[in-house]
Amino acid sequence: MTLRVLPPEVANRIAAGEVVERPASVVKELVENALDSGARRIVVELEDGGLKLIRVTDDGCGMSSDELALCILPHATSKISDVDDLFRVATYGFRGEALPSIGSVARLQITSRMTSSAVGSRIVVDAGVVSPPSDAGAPLGTSVEVRNLFFNVPARRKFLKSVRAESAAISELLLKMVLPDPGFSLELRSEDRLTLNFPAVRSRRERVVDAVGDADGSRLLDVECERGTSRLQAFVSPVDLVKATARSQHIFVNGRWIKDRKLSFAIVEAYRGLIMPKDHPIAFIFLSVDPAEVDVNVHPTKSEVRFRDPDSLFSLIVRGVRSRLEAAPGAHRLNVPNVMPFDSVRPRDSAVSRDARRAPVLGSVPPLNLGVLPWDMPEGGVFTKQVLESSASDAQATRDSVAPPDVPQSGLFLGNAPAIRFLQVHRSYVVVETVRGIRILDQHALHERKLFDELMGRLSTRDVEDQLLLVPEVVELGPIDLATILDHAESLSSVGLSVEPFGSVAIALRSVPLPLRNVAPRRVFEAVIETLRAGHRAPSRDELIRDVIANLACRSAVKFGDSLPEPLIETLVRYELEHPEARNCPHGRNVALEVSLADLELRFQRKK
Numbered sequence: 121m122t123l124r125v126l127p128p129e130v131a132n133r134i135a136a137g138e139v140v141e142r143p144a145s146v147v148k149e150l151v152e153n154a155l156d157s158g159a160r161r162i163v164v165e166l167e168d169g170g171l172k173l174i175r176v177t178d179d180g181c182g183m184s185s186d187e188l189a190l191c192i193l194p195h196a197t198s199k200i201s202d203v204d205d206l207f208r209v210a211t212y213g214f215r216g217e218a219l220p221s222i223g224s225v226a227r228l229q230i231t232s233r234m235t236s237s238a239v240g241s242r243i244v245v246d247a248g249v250v251s252p253p254s255d256a257g258a259p260l261g262t263s264v265e266v267r268n269l270f271f272n273v274p275a276r277r278k279f280l281k282s283v284r285a286e287s288a289a290i291s292e293l294l295l296k297m298v299l300p301d302p303g304f305s306l307e308l309r310s311e312d313r314l315t316l317n318f319p320a321v322r323s324r325r326e327r328v329v330d331a332v333g334d335a336d337g338s339r340l341l342d343v344e345c346e347r348g349t350s351r352l353q354a355f356v357s358p359v360d361l362v363k364a365t366a367r368s369q370h371i372f373v374n375g376r377w378i379k380d381r382k383l384s385f386a387i388v389e390a391y392r393g394l395i396m397p398k399d400h401p402i403a404f405i406f407l408s409v410d411p412a413e414v415d416v417n418v419h420p421t422k423s424e425v426r427f428r429d430p431d432s433l434f435s436l437i438v439r440g441v442r443s444r445l446e447a448a449p450g451a452h453r454l455n456v457p458n459v460m461p462f463d464s465v466r467p468r469d470s471a472v473s474r475d476a477r478r479a480p481v482l483g484s485v486p487p488l489n490l491g492v493l494p495w496d497m498p499e500g501g502v503f504t505k506q507v508l509e510s511s512a513s514d515a516q517a518t519r520d521s522v523a524p525p526d527v528p529q530s531g532l533f534l535g536n537a538p539a540i541r542f543l544q545v546h547r548s549y550v551v552v553e554t555v556r557g558i559r560i561l562d563q564h565a566l567h568e569r570k571l572f573d574e575l576m577g578r579l580s581t582r583d584v585e586d587q588l589l590l591v592p593e594v595v596e597l598g599p600i601d602l603a604t605i606l607d608h609a610e611s612l613s614s615v616g617l618s619v620e621p622f623g624s625v626a627i628a629l630r631s632v633p634l635p636l637r638n639v640a641p642r643r644v645f646e647a648v649i650e651t652l653r654a655g656h657r658a659p660s661r662d663e664l665i666r667d668v669i670a671n672l673a674c675r676s677a678v679k680f681g682d683s684l685p686e687p688l689i690e691t692l693v694r695y696e697l698e699h700p701e702a703r704n705c706p707h708g709r710n711v712a713l714e715v716s717l718a719d720l721e722l723r724f725q726r727k728k
Contacts, residue, residue: 140221142280143170143269144289149218150264151297151306154178159261159304160320164294166310169286171269171277179261182234185241185253191230192245194220224248225276226269232262247272284603291316291599295331300375300406302327316599328355328404332368333596333625336361336402341448345440347432351408352440358448359391362399364646364675367598369403373414379423383407386434390441396679405437542693548680550689552696557716561696563684565705568677570695572706575669587616592628593641601649602627608652611664617644647671670706 140146147164154162157180167173183191194217222228223245233240240258244251270277280286287310298306298318308316321327329337339361343354371383387403395401415426427433541553550561597605605612605627609619622628629641651667678684696702696712704710720726 140218140225140269142289143174143286144293146170146174146222146226146266146269147176147290148293148297149222150174150176150266151294153218153264154180154262155297155301155304157181157262161305163307163309164290166287166290166308169280169283169310170266170290171280171283171286172267174266174269175263177261177263179259182237182261183230183232183241184234184237185255188230188232188241188243188253192219192223192228192243192250220245222266223250225273226271227267229265229267230262231256231258231265233258233260235260282607284607287315288599288603291603295599296370296377299324299327299331299370299404300372300377324353324404324406325355332402335596340402340404341444343440343444345436345443347436347439349410349413350433350436352436353406353408354437354441355402355404356387356390356441356444357402359394359401359445362395362401364400364650366400367601369400369405371405371407373407373409373425374411376416376425377423378425380425380430382430382434383437386437387441389434390438390445394445396681403441407433407436409433540693540697542689544684544689547683550693552693554714557714557718557720559696559712559714561692561712562705562709563682563689563692564677564679565709566692566696566702566711568673568705568707569702569711570692571673571677572670573699573702575673576666588631589629592622592630594622594626594628595642595645596626597645597649599625601645604649604652605645608648608664612648617648643675644668644672647675666706673706 140149143166147170151162151164154176157178159178159180161179163175163177165173165175165177219228219230224247227247228245229242231240231242240256241253242256242258243253270280281289291308294306294308294316298304302321302324305320306316306318307314318327318330321330325340325342328340331337332340336357340355340357343352343356345352366384369384369387371378371380383405387401387405391401409427413428415428543551544563545551548563550563550566552559552561602621602625605619606621612619616632617629618631620628620630627645629644632641632644647668648664648671650671651664678688702711
């Protein structure tokens with residue numbers, strides 16, 4: 121074995137592999153440098169998602185010619201000077217690795233002018249080859265151009281995503297960077313088009329509202345509290361405003377966006393018992409911590425940190441957010457029976473009273489061919505109290521209209537023929553008596569399969585035309601979600617969802633397939649986005665239709681914890697009896713299991 125010292129160009133490319141993962145990594149490092157220089161206006165320009173060009177221009181303090189020559193050397197930094205400084209880092213950058221790493225995998229040009237200088241300076245680095253600084257005309261501040269990123273590392277370049285996806289990743293990154301500091305303005309221009317514009321504002325709340333939109337942002341609750349030297353400022357959603365994913369949750373420590381599982385779980389803990397486990401609140405958490413209590417020198421990207429006392433910060437978030445939620449109007453703890461696991465309960469409006477929720481629903485299905493009772497996708501895709509009451513009323517009317525005279529309807533047996541008896545247990549399962557034993561139905565999985573079959577049946581038969589909207593529905597989306605939808609606009613159009621961009625953070629829906637005309641557009645988009653994120657390739661039209669409808673059926677079906685009226689349970693029982701092929705929900709979960717009399721007799725030692 122022969123040991124050797126790696127040449128600088130090889131060492132720099134190794135470092136670049138850690139620091140420069142994609143165009144968004146470059147933008148992050150350059151914007152952080154701009155903020156550390158005191159910039160109050162930053163403009164980011166992109167071409168081809170940052171692969172062809174990334175230009176970051178700021179109005180910061182600038183650099184002299186000598187400083188330009190130093191800044192592209194490894195570990196050259198103005199942020200720290202000795203080991204002790206590592207334990208009180210108060211700036212975004214401090215490693216001195218970004219610029220030399222970028223210069224080793226791209227063509228880098230830096231132009232800068234200080235206030236005290238009449239002329240600026242420029243330095244060029246081409247794949248690690250440095251040209252001497254030269255004079256150049258320049259405004260106050262610094263402009264950094266990165267061209268042809270990864271042109272000399274084709275293996276890295278081929279792993280990048282589409283231009284739209286890379287641009288969306290940059291947009292998402294910049295959203296995180298502008299949130300902590302409301303005092304500077306930021307613009308993002310892609311292909312000479314303004315895609316993000318955050319002017320300087322007076323407060324963090326205004327910045328958060330700009331990021332999430334007025335509809336959700338205006339409802340966020342303010343949280344402020346302290347513990348020791350740590351201070352929490354947060355903006356969180358009330359318990360009735362939740363999302364399908366945790367993408368609207370962000371944690372910042374001393375102005376730096378971080379990933380931390382324990383602090384993320386603190387948000388979950390603060391909402392425990394107030395929302396369903398599958399739901400996710402909006403949460404913007406800003407922590408101010410003594411720099412000596414946090415170690416940011418953990419990873420080159422600086423997105424992971426270590427805390428000296430993480431439990432204290434965990435408690436600060438839980439206590440502060442929980443107190444604010446409980447003080448807000450409408451907050452109440454879910455009525456969860458002790459016999460049910462916490463993560464299987466979901467509050468829903470129901471036609472039954474509060475006392476009736478505590479009791480199982482007991483009923484029977486007469487042995488008559490009543491057909492499937494009316495049950496259609498309600499407006500908005502949510503089963504409300506009115507929908508349940510209406511369905512129950514229709515079911516009873518149907519039963520009364522076809523029942524033979526002088527036959528009692530309330531007993532468990534109909535004449536001499538035994539009725540099919542059922543019992544809802546734990547507001548989650550339905551136990552059905554059969555000739556061979558008992559069947560246990562999963563009410564959510566079974567109803568999900570029923571809705572899925574109905575929607576797919578309509579699409580494949582008569583309701584294939586689209587419903588054009590008189591007034592397009594405008595839905596605000598995050599930049600990554602917006603890019604995901606637009607990337608698949610052609611496929612969505614073939615499904616009947618005609619979409620087009622509406623400004624920089626919204627999308628306009630111009631048509632929907634008829635079976636989905638009563639579903640809220642935001643729910644349709646959430647289902648589409650969830651479908652597209654789950655796959656590793658663009659789905660075919662048939663796959664997209666199936667997956668979107670499966671997600672819509674799942675979201676719209678009754679849930680665990682729903683206490684259902686007897687006629688609605690009867691609808692599900694009949695569907696399961698009349699459709700033996702419906703063994704699974706669209707996502708593969710079994711809708712029923714059967715325990716035979718022979719199994720029961722064996723377990724109770726009635727037979728050997």
